[in-house]
Amino acid sequence: MIQIENKIISKDVFEKQFICDLNACKGACCVEGDSGAPLLEDEIKKIEEIYDDVKEYMTRKGRGIIEEKGVYVIDSDGDVTTPLINDRQCAFVISENGISKCAIEKAYTENKTDFKKPISCHLFPIRITSYKDFDAINYESIKICSPACDLGKSMQVAVYEFLEESIVRRYGQAFYNELRSIAKAL
Numbered sequence: 001m002i003q004i005e006n007k008i009i010s011k012d013v014f015e016k017q018f019i020c021d022l023n024a025c026k027g028a029c030c031v032e033g034d035s036g037a038p039l040l041e042d043e044i045k046k047i048e049e050i051y052d053d054v055k056e057y058m059t060r061k062g063r064g065i066i067e068e069k070g071v072y073v074i075d076s077d078g079d080v081t082t083p084l085i086n087d088r089q090c091a092f093v094i095s096e097n098g099i100s101k102c103a104i105e106k107a108y109t110e111n112k113t114d115f116k117k118p119i120s121c122h123l124f125p126i127r128i129t130s131y132k133d134f135d136a137i138n139y140e141s142i143k144i145c146s147p148a149c150d151l152g153k154s155m156q157v158a159v160y161e162f163l164e165e166s167i168v169r170r171y172g173q174a175f176y177n178e179l180r181s182i183a184k185a186l
Helices: 041-057 060-069 103-109 119-123 143-155 164-171 173-185
Strands: 002-004 007-009 093-096 099-102 126-130 135-139
Touching: 002 173, 041 060, 041 103, 093 103, 099 103, 119 126, 119 164, 126 164, 164 173
Parallel strands: 007 135
Antiparallel strands: 002 007, 093 099, 126 135
């Protein structure tokens, strides 16, 4: 483990290699699992604010779930997450050319909103657990991401490098610069 400020970072973030390969996995992380995307408190408000701009991209089932449950639910672990359709896929999932993608991100790429997507999605496969005095930053290894690991190895791109934009979004450029300096020293 490495510590920067009040963040404890798993060495896997530096040592594992990863480049998301949507053509191979088809966006499986958006449709598999037992919970939706973890949400921060300010993200709930933001998604509520932009929902009218996002819903035009959503499926009928996704809109129905949001209208029934709202933009978030409390999952079985007590975490705040996006709701699921049929206890499987995120309510915000859309399909483009057979690949599962995010309706929120689609609205963002079409300049309908300034919110890209929940930070937990943007940071994946990094998972952050916030405690009272620190954040634990860990790499989550899951089978559906095997093609991403293979691609990362072939291109020699570490997890933290692939996720530069999202890490900067979450913690700022100075934190990322420190992360990169530590990686070089390792």
